[in-house]
Amino acid sequence: MTEVAAIEVTELVKRYPRVTALDGVSLRVEQGEFFGLLGPNGAGKTTLISIVAGLARASSGRATVLGHDVVADYRDARSWIGVVPQELVFDPFFTVRETLRFQSGYFGLRRNDDWIDEVMAHLDLTAKADANMRTLSGGMKRRVLVAQALVHRPPVIVLDEPTAGVDVELRQGLWAFIRRLNRDGHTIVLTTHYLEEAQQLCGRIGMLKGGRLIALDRTQALLQRLADVQVTLRLHGELPPALRVRAIEQGDGRVKLRVASAADVEGVLAACRESGAGIDEVEVGHADLEDVFMQLMASDRERVAA
Amino acid sequence: MSGARVTTGEDRDTGSPLSRGRLLAPLPAAQAAGFRTLLFKEVLRFWKVSFQTVAAPVLTGVLYLLVFGHVLEDRVEVFPGVGYTAFLIPGLVMMSLLQNAFANSSSSLIQSKITGNLVFVLLPPISNREFFLAYVTAAVVRAIVVGIGVFAVTVWFAPPPFRAPLWIAVFALAGAALLGVLGLIAGIVSDKFDQLAAFQNFVIMPATFLSGVFYSVQGLPPFWQAVSHLNPFFYLIDGFRYGFFAVSDASPWLSLAIVLVALAAASAFALSMLARGYKIRT
Secondary structure, eight states: OOOOOSSEEEEEEEEEEOOOEEEEEEEEEEETOEEEEEEEETSHHHHHHHHHHTTSSOOOEEETTTTTETTTTTTHHHEEEEOOOOOEEETTBBHHHHHHHHHHHHHOOOHHHHHHHHHHHHTGGGGGTTGGGGGGGHHHHHHHHHHHHHTOOEEEEEEETTTTTHHHHHHHHHHHHHHHHHTTTTEEEOOSOOOOHHHOOOSSEEETTEEEEEEEEHHHHHHHHSSSSSEEEEESSSSOOOHHHEEEETTTTTEEEEEEEHHHHHHHHHHHHHHHHHEEEEEEOOOOOHHHHHHHHHHHHHHHHH | OOOOOOGGOOOOOOOOOHHHTTTTOOOOOOOOHHHHHHHHHHHHHHHHHHHIIIIIHHHHHHHHHHHHHHHEEEEEESSSTTOOHHHHHHHHHHHHHHHHHHHHHHHHHHHHHHTTHHHHHSSSSOOOOHHHHHHHHHHHHHHHHHHHHHHHHHHTTTTTSOOOHHHHHHHHHHHHHHHHHHHHHHHOOSSHHHHHHHIIIIHHHHHHHTTTSSSSSGGSSSHHHHTTTHHHHEEEEEEHHHHHOOOOSSSSHHHHHHHHHHHHHHHHEEEEEEOOOOTOOO
């Protein structure tokens, strides 16, 4: 099925005078997906989003939103996408309602008050509708940014670190809202530093590092890429050499090992016993996205160094 | 795959409040709406702080008139039969108008750049030309409001005649537009407030002050007369004043031609910077 992609970037390169922010990234986000874009600071996430949103120009390569080129066909491309920027920006001259009305007008919607009221209600902004933007707390300003991205009912919604510096309660509320938008058919693209959030929310994940895409897969597949089961041991004595290759993390007297399956745990314990290392504590768990992330970032580093 | 896919706007269903709005963008909308909204926002922006953006420059204009008019009224007669105060009023009106046109587009743009909220204007489908026109038109609106304000409070001191009112309107609009465009350029180029202030203090202020607001260039030594004729602002003040007294240092047609060429060149430059995304869409 060759349905038009919600977002497609092809061989995207962005060079700044001193740094290459994107080094040939190709990526396709399908309609209706909840897609996570992860990577350390400076990996190129925001640059990629900026190019898709038309805020920055690519040095080479191409980006489209629902098939519309973001440069040649920018009016359509920008009409189909709503972007929540990372920085907590606002216009201090205006109230919340004015801000949302202006944003509607910029997208060509002159009479949009019903929808604006609805979005404000969903984001718990109604009580602050006539408050000046300056007087709002950080969390409230963040909600207004989300509302601004939704005034034109975009089918594709991009959120760049939407929960940075946001308290737990708002974060939960925001995610419930975004999930609902996704269920209703909106494509969601998310960057976040909270890997737990990405693991819970995103169906598919791309990982960027140094301007290159180093992983792109369904979240479950990524998690399975690391052994599905991990066993953490607290030992007195040395870890048997045969097990060292399986170590993922070590420190604090503990060692985390990857194992093929729950049955394989027995083999690990036997190896320890045979080598004479006493086991004080055993914990069996599953790999989480953070483990995958750390491993991918580390293995990429080795590859670059080699 | 779920059934919700991008379609035309016809399948508006009546499900949940949110899903009612899903996948409908973009609603068919007049392209000009983006421009109109941006213009309205820009006008509202200065109007909300009109004490600072309108009242203050009007007061400054009156102070100039009181001080210079008082000191020079009995000593200088620039045009035959025209008192110094009456001569000065159109110059002050035009100077205030030009400075405020520049201040409006430049300060609005640099504030939005520095605070980061320019992103709200860059994300929507607003073309470079609409962006340009909205900022410049808002600058013209503020300039005309300030110009009328300065005129309204100074005219009582020495009402000047209105010999050729059409020229007054033409030069007011062309001058405001030119300075609005220059302000836009300065706002795009500057990264910090002090760079903009330097542009304002070392280019715009000297050029307006030395353009013949306070004197007729014909009273200057030949060398400085020649220098004055290289200053485009001279033609703005001179042509504007012609509308009141039907007397000027240069032909109003020549002045208009020079002003329009300057406006076209500045506009082309500003639009080319916007097209390249220079410092705006990096």
